Amino acid sequence: MSSENNTVADIRHFNRFYTGVIGVLDNHILQSDYSLSEVRVLYEIGQQEKCTAGYLTSTLKVDGGYLSRMLRKFEKAALIARQQSSADGRTFFLHLSPKGRKLMTMLNERSSGEISQLLEPLATHQQEQVASAMKTIESILTSQPSPTTDIHYRYDLQPGDIGYLIHLHGVLYARETGYNLEFEAYVCKTFQDFLTTYNTSKDRVFLAVADGRIVGAVAILGASRYMAQLRWFLVHPDFRGRGLGRQLLNMAMAFCREKNYSKVYLLTTSMQTTAIEMYKKAGFHKTGEKFMQLWGQEMYEQRYEMEVVHA
Structure with a gap:
């Protein structure tokens, strides 16, 4: 069949x-x-x-x-x-x-x-799953996404969050850019390395949650006393076009100012055109790139940096 x-x-x-x-x-x-x-x-x-x-x-x-x-x-x-x-x-x-x-x-x-x-x-989380599934069916069949008011933000990492972020990266990047399983292995390794040194005094993962599921994320990792790295920026396709990505970036930059980082950098690829436009609007500028054959694709790895403006 x-x-x-x-x-x-x-x-x-x-x-x-x-x-x-x-x-x-x-x-x-x-x-x-x-x-x-x-x-x-x-x-x-x-x-x-x-x-x-x-x-x-x-x-x-x-x-x-x-x-x-x-x-x-x-x-x-x-x-x-x-x-x-x-x-x-x-x-x-x-x-x-x-x-x-x-x-x-x-x-x-x-x-x-x-x-x-x-x-x-049913357990509470099962009740939430039932309600969320019903909202998803209604949203898809009517082409009307759930209201923005359903979205809330948190940065307290909970068991299962990182696993779900790995899942989202694997599924969405395979669907949208054709990345293969090597990319998912890479994402797993980056999160593993992060969790071994995770320190809330210098690192923060911002999550956007709707109906009990993560629909967006971004992270700031302290690379040194005055420099931080922006990583794992992602917004689920069903929730794009609402300013959710901009809100996540604003929260990330506010954290950088709070921790007195003077510079933020990120690594991306030339295939992430939508995200790159958001980075540029936020104030990032490209400082370098190199050609790579990676994750089943040919691309340019690019580095972007931004000076953090403190009030």
């Missing part, structure tokens, strides 16, 4: 599994006279200040005739009310009635309670 067919089969398998989970939630949590589709419509009406039937049709991808029948049912049950637009007499806004709001409050509480019960047997 081809890789594409395997992917389709995996998705269909997950659909069958998750449909069963949703079925459990729908039948045994809500315990109401309303289907999942009907509850979705009521939820949207409650969320939108000026909700119209047209909005519901386009947003929820609901057939117009089916939606009309639902709305009549809701009106008959006194769950919603219509209000004519003062600007356009042909437009009617839909609102939840007090009875409708009471129903939705009850259903939301039941749904949250059942989901909590579903997650209860």
Whole structure:
């Protein structure tokens, strides 16, 4: 079976599994006279200040005739009310009635309670993994990355951080520049050397974390009393274009000023064009390069340096 067919089969398998989970939630949590589709419509009406039937049709991808029948049912049950637009007499806004709001409050509480019960047997990190996986699916299928507010920064290295950074370097550089396994071995060696001499008084690794996973990193390593090296600068493709890389570089340079480093240098290759542009904008300038055949590629290794400006 081809890789594409395997992917389709995996998705269909997950659909069958998750449909069963949703079925459990729908039948045994809500315990109401309303289907999942009907509850979705009521939820949207409650969320939108000026909700119209047209909005519901386009947003929820609901057939117009089916939606009309639902709305009549809701009106008959006194769950919603219509209000004519003062600007356009042909437009009617839909609102939840007090009875409708009471129903939705009850259903939301039941749904949250059942989901909590579903997650209860899982460890905290497993619950976070489930939520993160769901956000990833939504993000990819809608082409809308998770909000920037989901990102936080830390520099306290924890068990597993370095291993995951090695993984990210191996996967992303292979995908984007064609580096082979020799590069991953090189990254492993550099981190091994770093951990044997790691000292928080002179070194710092800044991590950007979203939904429990590392999505960006940069490090400052003290090379001497007045010189530091910038290393392992990386931003996950799903989180690029948001200023995350610039924020990481700013944090790194602030640390250099804090530790009174007067110069920072970095080593990169001519293939890292995007990162090089960021280095230049930050104030780095190229001080040397040499041709190399390395990691399955032909490239120029380049050195960049920057004087640290102290206030």
